Amino acid sequence: MNHSLNRIRAVSMLAASIALTPTPSSAAVKICTFPGSPSAAMDRAVAQAVFARAHIAATFVSNGIGEGDDDGVSLHELDKTLARNCDVIAGFPRSTVADASGGKMRFSQGYLRAGYVSIEAPGAELKDAAKRTVAATYASPAQLIAVQEHDMTLDLENTSASTVEAVANGHAQRAIVWYPAVVAYRIAHPEHRFTVANADSPYADWHLTFAFGERTAALRPRIDDALAAMTSDGRLHALTKQWTLPAQTASAARYLDTPSAASNLHGGIMLADANASRAGRFIKVANEASAEPPSFEQAQIAHGKALYSSSCAKCHGAQLQGMTAPALQGPSFAPASNSHLTVGGIFGYMATNMPADRPGKMKDQDYADIMAFLLMSNGYKPGGAKMTADSARASTLPLNAGPGR
Known part of the structure; x- marks a missing residue:
């Protein structure tokens, strides 16, 4: 569950050094983008138009944000980047499961909804x-979404481009991938066609924004006003329309069983027919009131919290609020009812794929202790028995907020 859940890696590209206005760079706001973003050209174009509309002189800065590692770029590192190398980050991804609210950054309204989709x-x-x-990008929300499926072999790719390539080359039937990566691939390879269906997951929906550091936070209202004006006059749509999610993927649709139930060509991307029959490939969860969570001890909570702080907090946040990875507390992770995630499913994913730099390398009991800490953080109360890896893995309890919340 890491963003290394890498929208920071999968959704970032090197910024070019071009001035938005002829104003000397010493007086201009410095704008960075993430390295590797498939939407970088669009992010630059939007930034150029928005800052010009707001009458704010600005330049792009190359190499302002480092490449990061398999753990992604932490919120603390981004705060330092905005204090040292950049004034604004263009193309910053935010969602309800990872809104980066735990840092010093402030954010504009979103200028593009750009989520994860299933392609064939x-x-x-x-x-x-x-x-x-099914292919997915390693250590990204795509992996978290794909792991919820059953009866499928998971092919983890290192980049979003290679994830699309796995489908294009017939190495995978489907892929869960960041939608801008599909668009970028189609631009580079116009001979390829894909069907697109919505990824039905709380980890799928993201919006691109401008992130401001403390020095430039006062500019945010002017940028929001410019975005609102450009939305009204159609300029923003003209800049982003090629990258906009197809309308049919905007609803909570399940994956298509086959690519045959598709219609409407959208720039080389076949849109899933909203009236077509859909069959969900996610694990079905029986939300039975009689189901009980596995018991855990108070001592496990303390140990699990220490392990979380050292191995998980960099990306999920010290308060589990989500940063470059999804939040692990609150309604986006443990809703009040009707969760599609189970305790056993979360534990199985965590014990297999986390932490991103050492997936599956911790002791079974350490994973169980972290799970105990997560349950306590979402309203569950300790009991008399110790949670083990076996008891956590076997739990079919939907991960709804506990009665103590």
């Missing part, structure tokens, strides 16, 4: 193994 390649010749394979 109509007519692709698939080998037997590929027919049961």
Whole structure:
């Protein structure tokens, strides 16, 4: 559950050094983008137009944000970047599960909804193994979404581009991928066509924003006013329309079973017919009131909290609020009812894929202690028995907020 859940890696590109206005750079606001973003050209174009509309002189800064590592770029590191190298970050991803609210940054309204989708390649010749394979970008929300499926082999790719490539080349039947990566791939490879369906997950929906440091936070109202004006006159739509999620993916639709139930060509991307029959491939959860969470001890909470602080907080936040990775507390993680995640499902994902720099390398009991800490943080109360990896993994309890919240 890491952003290394890498929208910071999967959704970032090197900024070019071009001035937005002829104003000397010493007087201009310095704008950075993330390295590797497939939407970087669009982010620059939007920033250029918005800051000009707000009558704010600005320049782009190359290499303002480092490459980061498999743990992503922490909120603390970004705060330092905005204090030292940049004044504004263009293309900063925010969502209800990772809104970066725990740092010093302040954010504009969103200028593009750009979430995760499921794609297929109509007519692709698939080998037997590929027919049961779904690709996803390692250590990104795509991995967190894909792991919820069953009866599928997970193919983890290092970049969003290679995730799309896995479908284009017939190595995977489908892929869960950041939508701007699909657009960027289509621009580079116009001969390819994809069907697109919405990724039905709380981790799928993101918005691109401008992030301001303390020095430039006062500019935020002017940028919001410029964004509002450009929305009204259609200028923002003209700049972002190629990157905008197809309308049919904006609703909570399940994945298509086959690419045949598709219609409407959208720049080489086939849009899933909103009236087509859909079958969910996510694990079904029986929300039974009689189900009980696995018991855990008070001592486990303390140990789990210490482990979380050393291994998880960098990306999920010291208060579990989400930073470059999803929040692990609150309604986006443990809703009041009707959760599609189970305690066992979360534990299985965590014990297999976390932490991102050492996936599956911690002791089973350490994972169980972290799970105890997560349960306590979401309203569950300790009991008389110790939680083990086996008891956590076997739990089919939907992860709804505990009665103590």
